[in-house]
Amino acid sequence: MKQPVSNNDTLRQKILKEWEDFTNQTLLCDKRTILNMCDKILFYDCAMIFFSENGQIPECVCDFLIHKEKIISKMWKIYLTYENLGFLTWKELEELLEVWMQI
Numbered sequence: 001m002k003q004p005v006s007n008n009d010t011l012r013q014k015i016l017k018e019w020e021d022f023t024n025q026t027l028l029c030d031k032r033t034i035l036n037m038c039d040k041i042l043f044y045d046c047a048m049i050f051f052s053e054n055g056q057i058p059e060c061v062c063d064f065l066i067h068k069e070k071i072i073s074k075m076w077k078i079y080l081t082y083e084n085l086g087f088l089t090w091k092e093l094e095e096l097l098e099v100w101m102q103i
Helices: 007-027 031-036 038-053 059-065 071-081 090-102
Strands: none
Touching (some): 007 038, 007 059, 031 038, 038 071, 038 090, 059 090, 071 090
């Protein structure tokens, strides 16, 4: 009997799809544009790793994100809005998600 897909798995699939779409769109850009996007590319990669390898994403975060569209894109916009946020560590990405859940 097949086990139902968890919100965590569904969320990971959504994140992977968004990351793949972003990567494919980026590959269509010219070299200068890609160079100018290096921070955004790194952000997308860090977010993808966070969601794909982190087995400790709280259920409340999954429930919050599960029906959202373009999750990484929204996180990027929040990161740009709040200059005190980071994204290079899982802790920084958790803080960014906490900010999103409060606004």
